[in-house]
Amino acid sequence: MKDFRNKVAAITGAGSGMGRSLAVLLASRGCHVALSDINEAGLAETVKLLDGTGIKVTAQKLDVADKAAVFAWAEQVARDHGKINLIFNNAGVALGSAIDGGSYEDLEWIMNINFWGVVHGTKAFLPYLKDAGEGHVINTSSVFGLFAVPSQSAYNASKFAVRGFTEALRQELEMEGVNVSATSVHPGGIKTNIARAARMDQSVTKLGLSTDSTEKFEKLFTTTADKAAEIIIRGVEKNQRRVLVGTDAKVLDLMVRLLPSTYQKLVSLSSKRMK
Template sequence: MKSFKDKVAAITGAASGMGRTLAVELARRGCHLALSDVNETELVRTAELASAHGVRVTLRRLDVANRADVFAWADEVVRDHGRVNLVFNNAGVALTVPVEHARIDDFEWIMGINFWGVVHGTQAFLPHLKASGDGHVVNTSSLFGLMAIPTQGTYNATKFAVRGFTEALRMELEMEGACVSATCVHPGGIATNIAM
């Protein structure tokens, strides 16, 4: 993919931080957007910023931990935009707690969003990306998906999982000669709402 102009991108976690910045930058480059987040108020603000660049923007309140809702959203994006070329599985949350004191509910909550949200988004959009003839999956891991940090065991577990999942997916797509590839992103410290 050499240009984003007139492509369609779906972005989770688009209400703030990296998701908002990504949406606005893609819009500036002429990419149409399907945006989702659990924070509807800020999602509307992102849409306003992106729409100023003259692209089509659709919105959906979405909990990425809900598999059925993510699959329904993927179908909706294709209905609304005619196709989808990119999915950015960007939604994420953080939790600071020593492993010894982390409750199973903590692990299930963070895994539901950070890992299962990526799995759901990838599996829901992949057939549509392939149908577009020119697609890409971008999954957000973290620097903490490359190195472990004390009190970040739950977060580390999710981000290491995203890394392994995405790297395996990329190899599988290459082996089948697919028109789609996958990239795992490992941002370091960025001033976003995830770590306020």
């Protein structure tokens, strides 16, 4: 998809961060947008930013973990806009916990949003993308969908799952011969609210880590949400299978390729230094 003018994009997690930046960038390219987020206040702020752009904007409060709600939203977007060309399954949350001590409730919470939210969004919107005759599914994994980190087992699991799901989807679409594609997005440290809003379980102290570890990691984040949006949209234009967002993502991806097993020791040592 080289031209976004008069296309229609649906974006989850559009109330802040990369979702908001994607909405603003796409609007500047003449793309109509259907926005959703569980945070109504943040969603309203994004909509306000798009005033005067001349594109059609619709917004819906949405919990991506709610399958029925996601399918209902997709149907509503199709009615409101007449077609759908892109779905950005961007909404996500973070969780820090040790495997030994972390709760099943937190694990289910993060998987329901990060993984099942992507599954619901993909399955709900895919028929409309095919009907439009030109479409793209963009699913947000993470650099943590490429390598594992202590205290991030649940987050790793959700983002590895998104990566595998999206890569299989891309292959299936190619086998079908339809004019729809799929891209897995792997952001590194992006300056958004996800780290600050993360759940931190006391079990991380078993690993010698503190419950404020996310704040320390956040200081290492170097890529802005606006820059991330530019990289993602460029990846869609080039029909890339995988988009690495940020220099840190590229470095870590290379590390895993060069040291597929040994990298684990390096990550453990680095994590200890972040205490």
